Amino acid sequence: xxxxxxxxxxxxxxxxxxxxxxxxxxxxxxxxxxxxxxxxxxxxxxxxxxxxxxxxxxxxxxxxxxxxxxxxxxxxxxxxxxxxxxx
Amino acid sequence: xxxxxxxxxxxxxxxxxxxxxxxxxxxxxxxxxxxxxxxxxxxxxxxxxxxxxxxxxxxxxxxxxxxxxxxxxxxxxxxxxxxxxxxxxxxxxxxxxxxxxxxxxxxxxxxxxxxxxxxxxxxxxxxxxxxxxxxxxxxxxxxxxxxxxxxxxxxxxxxxxxxxxxxxxxxxxxxxxxxxxxxxxxxxxxxxxxxxxxxxxxxxxxxxxxxxxxxxxxxxxxxxxxxxxxxxxxxxxxxxxxxxxxxxxxxxxxxxxxxxxxxxxxxxxxxxxxxxxxxxxxxxxxxxxxxxxxxxxxxxxxxxxxxxxxxxxxxxxxxxxxxxxxxxxx
Numbered sequence: 001x002x003x004x005x006x007x008x009x010x011x012x013x014x015x016x017x018x019x020x021x022x023x024x025x026x027x028x029x030x031x032x033x034x035x036x037x038x039x040x041x042x043x044x045x046x047x048x049x050x051x052x053x054x055x056x057x058x059x060x061x062x063x064x065x066x067x068x069x070x071x072x073x074x075x076x077x078x079x080x081x082x083x084x085x086x087x
Numbered sequence: 088x089x090x091x092x093x094x095x096x097x098x099x100x101x102x103x104x105x106x107x108x109x110x111x112x113x114x115x116x117x118x119x120x121x122x123x124x125x126x127x128x129x130x131x132x133x134x135x136x137x138x139x140x141x142x143x144x145x146x147x148x149x150x151x152x153x154x155x156x157x158x159x160x161x162x163x164x165x166x167x168x169x170x171x172x173x174x175x176x177x178x179x180x181x182x183x184x185x186x187x188x189x190x191x192x193x194x195x196x197x198x199x200x201x202x203x204x205x206x207x208x209x210x211x212x213x214x215x216x217x218x219x220x221x222x223x224x225x226x227x228x229x230x231x232x233x234x235x236x237x238x239x240x241x242x243x244x245x246x247x248x249x250x251x252x253x254x255x256x257x258x259x260x261x262x263x264x265x266x267x268x269x270x271x272x273x274x275x276x277x278x279x280x281x282x283x284x285x286x287x288x289x290x291x292x293x294x295x296x297x298x299x300x301x302x303x304x305x306x307x308x309x310x311x312x313x314x315x316x317x318x319x320x321x322x323x324x325x326x327x328x329x330x331x332x333x334x335x336x337x338x339x340x341x342x343x344x345x346x347x348x349x350x351x352x353x354x355x356x357x358x359x360x361x362x363x364x365x366x367x368x369x370x371x372x373x374x375x376x377x378x379x380x381x382x383x384x385x386x387x388x389x390x391x392x393x394x395x396x397x398x399x400x401x402x403x404x405x406x407x408x409x410x411x412x413x414x415x416x417x
Contacts, residue, residue, distance in 0.1 A: 036231040037394065042402035043223075043233040047254045063251070068230045
């Protein structure tokens with residue numbers, strides 16, 4: 001669990017994962033790029049992303065978490081992790 | 088754009104099922120008899136609308152004595168499938184061969200590998216007393232998140248439990264289940280080669296374009312006569328060709344898992360006739376506003392739907408690709 005991890009550290013791990021998982025050129029995906037709207041992830045990519053978040057940040061996603069607002073961008077995912085860790 | 092028909096709910100209807108049938112039959116004869124030099128057709132029949140229409144088209148093209156219907160049940164198949172397939176064969180007067188593939192699937196470890204993954208999700212699962220199926224978590228169609236897969240088990244009292252699947256378990260269940268389609272493909276090619284016939288593939292346009300088929304399973308065939316037809320059009324042909332009403336009225340199912348599951352529930356997330364109309368609008372680049380007005384929807388929701396279609400098409404390109412071999416040339 002990374003309770004003390006700061007925002008930038010979380011963001012950088014999420015970004016690194018997304019770059020590795022999508023094989024997209026570094027810097028093409030910005031912090032506010034809409035990663036699902038732009039089609040970087042399919043269903044399997046989404047499932048694996050959730051597994052990565054749960055294993056890396058010690059969070060547990062529930063059905064009600066699975067909404068676009070929580071996953072649409074690196075910024076959104078970072079906020080989601082912080083919220084889950086804070087509550 | 089100027090001479091394009093205004094969008095309407097009837098836009099996909101065939102003007103003349105008779106003429107469409109004639110065109111398909113003519114091309115089937117040319118492809119199978121002339122180009123492939125095969126003498127007839129093998130059709131796997133499941134009691135579903137698509138394979139029934141394919142069988143009827145093959146009979147028109149080659150005659151009853153040059154078409155054989157293969158029925159391939161396994162232990163999870165619905166008994167309805169075989170009954171309807173036999174009814175169909177009776178109506179069109181074609182010979183059938185029944186090949187039970189349960190033994191082959193046991194040999195491949197299909198059930199064992201699938202159940203091993205199901206038990207990781209639901210330790211209480213026992214295939215003798217539970218039924219199972221994979222579905223998709225509904226609600227994803229109008230937003231940008233791709234759907235997640237769920238596993239459902241249903242006990243003997245009908246009590247259902249659902250869980251969202253992780254990647255490992257989902258992939259193992261699907262990979263194991265795909266032995267079914269690939270075993271059927273092997274049987275079809277056995278009979279086709281033994282009779283010097285061609286294998287008639289039964290996927291329709293949606294299955295092809297949205298990737299709702301198993302690569303080298305039901306996606307493998309010599310010709311796909313309805314591969315460019317919307318489901319609504321397949322139903323029009325079924326009526327015209329005289330496919331039994333019991334088959335026309337049946338809700339399309341996957342007939343892959345032990346629990347009954349509709350294709351809408353498993354894959355499409357929309358009633359197929361609605362899907363047809365939206366897909367037509369999408370692939371013919373109709374503006375979402377125009378489609379929305381006709382369908383009584385908001386343009387935003389239609390845009391989201393179109394993005395969903397685009398994603399589905401893009402992410403399933405791999406399934407439609409033949410092996411790539413352009414790695415080196417002199």
